Amino acid sequence: MAHRVTLSESCQAVEAFERDTLEPLQAPAGMTAEDQRDIYRRMRLIREFDTAVKGLWKRDFIYGLAHSYVAAEAIAVGACAALERTDYITSTHRGHGHTIAKGGDPRRMMAELMGRVDGYCGGKGGSMHIAAVDMGMLGATGIVGSAMPIAVGAGLTAKTLDRPFVTVCFHGDGATNQGVWHESVNLAAVWNLPVIFLCENNQWAISLPYDQAAKNPTVSDRAQGYGIPGVTVDGFNPFAVYRAVKEAAERARSGGGPTLIEARFYRYVGHFVADDERYRDTDCNILWERFDPIGRMATYLAESGLATPEWVADADAAAKAAVDDAIEFAKASPEPSAETLWDGLFSPEFMREQGISL
């Protein structure tokens, strides 16, 4: 039965993470200095974006719900750095990070969050359905676990049409207890599809800690049950995620089938913009904040001589400027007119045939 996590339990969890999962930042062999700096830039852009979103939501510029990707930046950025432009990803309800990491345009993202015509979905989707299909980002979803089989389907396309792309299926630990998670992993495994199931284990299913939701709280152990490789990596570490995804992608492209990667970290911010976090002692969060992937990456860049403090300050300013620019763009974008209400319900040809309009 569920119980409230105590501070001492949190301390133990942090110790276990440090002992079993935490990996020092070490760039993969062959990754250029510029690529490493780019990982920092992208992570910082996500952080700035989602930090701004919270403020915009509070000031009513953003209408609906928004779920932050803060603390998870290393996962999307590390994973997408290991992918090709033509690879696909599926997302979760925390889609901002995935969209930016896959190369999405912050302007069109912010416009979508504000429900404007220049948004990725023309204001029809909002935060929970943000998509950048042109970049291979197959969209966020508001239902936990529901993108699992969509990723499998993309994998089926690759196999059927003999295309070289892989699909990374981002999902949370909460998704692993949905039935469709199991159906999807099993199907991808038995059909040997080029899919990478990347579990962002933030240790919380909204208010329920993962070790109170699963008897075995190591997600990657489940891979064994489906006959595929499984690995747990440090989810605060972009290089660790990169290496795991790179290896899984190479295996998938060469016909080796799917992989389950568990990127373990901790959501030390609220579940969504208005979460009061009354289900936990927020002092526990502070224990985890020292693993902040952006702080770690800044330290790493400085210590390895790849960036000066000035470069980091400039990169931070550039990220803030990009988000400010996105906000201005979004505010200037028109609200969708009533005439657009039905657009996209069916294909344009069908809409014309059936005379569907206002």
Added chain:
Amino acid sequence: MRTPSAAAAAPHADVAEGAAPRVMTVKQAINETLREEMGRDPTIIILGCDVGIRGNPFGVTKGLYEEFGAGRVLDTPISEAAIIGTSLGAAATGLRPIAEILFSDWITIGMDQLVNQVAKIRYMFGGAINVPLVIRAPVGAGGGQAAQHSQSFESWFSHVPGLQVVMPATPRDVKGLLRTAIRSDDPVLFFEHKRGYEIKGEVPDGEYTIPFGKAEIARAGSDVTVVTVSVMRHKAMTVAAELSADGIECEVIDPRTIYPFDYAAVLASVAKTHRLVVVHEANRRSGIGGEIVSQVVERAFDQLAAPPVIVAGLDVPMPYNRSLEALVIPDEARIRDAVLAVTARRT
């Protein structure tokens, strides 16, 4: 990642004039259409339980595995949510999947994928994704298959914006509508009646499509409009032939697609007959019959000379016992009584 629109390349054309008809069963018509379309378009795949080596329990996909191979006719695990969701992912990235759910009752297992993803993904993403996906599933009762293998859920799915719902009753319509479904860039639920697979009929030669949202007047008549869903068409036609001998002329209208629905055809008929009976096998409560009647009442109340009557399944789970089952499914006697009731006050 839009896929090219096959439907746009081949505009709808109803049956060509002068094409020589052949007689075949509904089952053969489905099989032949699948074969022809798969031969035409290499991006079409079939996936579902027992569709491959077994050729589907009704024999509908027989021979396709042998002809197109295991890579295009895929036997799946019993995972309905994954079958539907995987088909969506495949449709969004360049394939044209035809998923089969062994019995339509089990679509419920994949309901989240169907209702929250398949139906909405194009709209949610502002039109950025095509969903050329057909889900075929047998509906209906009559064979002692009891409560979990006998249902007709067309009203559930026509309620969900973003889904097309097709329920043909003749081999000719099955062929033309299945071809349209496969070439559609939007999701289609294609419901086949289990007791309709062996129904024979004439099918034109050649490649033809039948557009969605176009009803067929199965029999012209002046006294009462009888709108039928799926195989109820055949029962209504039997009743119409009998009543004709008594001087009552039924106009039997088969909408063929539940969404889009050809209200214009029904309204035109009611303007002539002033009387309406709707017949469907699905149980009555919140069924499509209620929607059809409400549309007619709202749009043509003044045309009605008698209250419309709905003949539908009874609001109970389908019982196993043969005689109890027969009580639930609308039969010719109930259709006949309904027609007589609406025509009783004829002047």
